Amino acid sequence: MKMTVYHVDRVVRDLYVLRVDDLSTKYFEGLWEIPEGITYNSYVLTLPDKVVLFDGWKRDYAEEFLEALERIIDINDIDIIVVHHMEPDHTGSLTMLLSKMNKQPMIYGHPMARSMLSSFYGLNNIKFVPTRDKMEIDLRDERILFIHTPWLHWPETIVTLLKERGVLLTCDVFGSYSIPRKLFDTVLSEDEIRKYLIYARKYMVTVIGSYRSHVIPAIKKLDELGIKPSIIAPAHGLIWKQNLDIIINAYEDFAQSKYDEHKVTIIYTSMYGFVEEIIDTIKDSLEKHGLTIKTHRFTDKERPMISEILTDVDTSKAVIIGISNYEASIHPRMESVLNILIKKIKARKPTLIITVYGWGDAAKALVKKKLENTPLSPINTISVKAGSKLQQNIIEEFLGKIISA
Ligand SMILES: Cc1cc2nc3c(=O)[nH]c(=O)nc-3n(C[C@H](O)[C@H](O)[C@H](O)COP(=O)(O)O)c2cc1C
Ligand SMILES: [Fe+2]
Ligand SMILES: [Fe+2]
Secondary structure, three states: OOOOEEEEEEEEOOEEEEEEEEOOOOEEOOOEEOOOOEEEEEEEEEEOOEEEEEOOOOHHHHHHHHHHHHOOOOHHHOOEEEEOOOOHHHHOOHHHHHHHOOOOOEEEEOHHHHHHHHHHHOOOOOEEEEOOOOEEEEOOOOEEEEEEOOOOOOOOOEEEEEOOOOEEEEEOOOOOOOOOOOOEHHHOOHHHHHHHHHHHHHHHHHHHHHHHHHHHHHHHHHHHOOOOOOEEEEOOOOEEOOOHHHHHHHHHHHHOOOOOOOEEEEEEEOOOOHHHHHHHHHHHHHHHOOOEEEEEEEOOOOOOOHHHHHHHHHOOOEEEEEEEEEOOEEOHHHHHHHHHHHHHOOOOOOEEEEEEEOOOOOHHHHHHHHHOOOOOOEEEEEEEEOOOOOOHHHHHHHHHHHHHO
């Protein structure tokens, strides 16, 4: 039997959070390995004469979502549903909720959300209210301000400010992977927060990596609107009540692709150990220079997580890539890693490429072409015949370049 863990708690006054802990999603978006899990946070505001629901959970948890809602309200009391973002990790439970209600709530969302609600879920006869950017609604005990934040994470994404309560509901923005021990930052230790931020960066890079240029403008926009929330309540992970700056700064660092000056990530394929042998000699030199190395290898024994590779590259100063020639091309595992890296990495990473071959190096030209004019465009691409050694001066030359860069 499925045992679902969820939490219902008060955030402030009459605002509640409903959080479900999802440990069954192994590959978020069918792609990102998350053994640490993820949460979906929905919020309910229970004003004396209006009940407002913000977002929902993934469809897998729709039944439990209704159960959780019933712990605070009668679902038929919901007057307004705010859809911040159409991605089904937040809207998947909507159809079941609406089908169980005996009235039609107003659904507020970005203008684009209307046709998506119709096509995703067949919701055509709904009372939909398109939000305009900076539109405000007055519910007597609370004024809700809608702010459009396109591309965080889809084009139709909005955030809302509960003006009286000082709560900024941010959906994906300021969210993270993992299942924090508690709902709020106030009860976690510094060490727990530090570990949480590693998952947060992984979430940012994997989910919003391609659109990171939209983060700073969105934060600026909130600043210019004079928005200084006392609580940040995202739809994944921790709710920030105390140290809001920590998560805002983490998002700013990510937006600017901030990295660790001493970190180098090595990624390689090795079918029978030839590439590995070469990489091991490079590692010795890197360590002598006091660099921190993160290694990810695809071998007959290991298959690293793409989500971790991407996070490590994003937070590294430089990258070293070892490639096995495979049927006159780049080893297919590396081909797919490179495809993801060039999609998500946005800052220049000095890269050293080593291609290893048995009878003729086809991978070298292919990888050069693939990476040219990308942030990973190689400083040097070296071809080595299986069993031969890499010349030490090539490593030293690369090291010199990354240390002085
Ligand atoms: C399935 C397979 C396909 C290969 N295809 C090529 C090839 O097209 N061209 C080539 O020069 N070497 C090819 N090789 C040889 C390897 O690229 C070479 O042995 C290389 O050093 C592999 O290093 P590794 O064992 O660390 O992966 C192939 C090897 C295997 C096992
Ligand atoms: Fe999303
Ligand atoms: Fe999400």
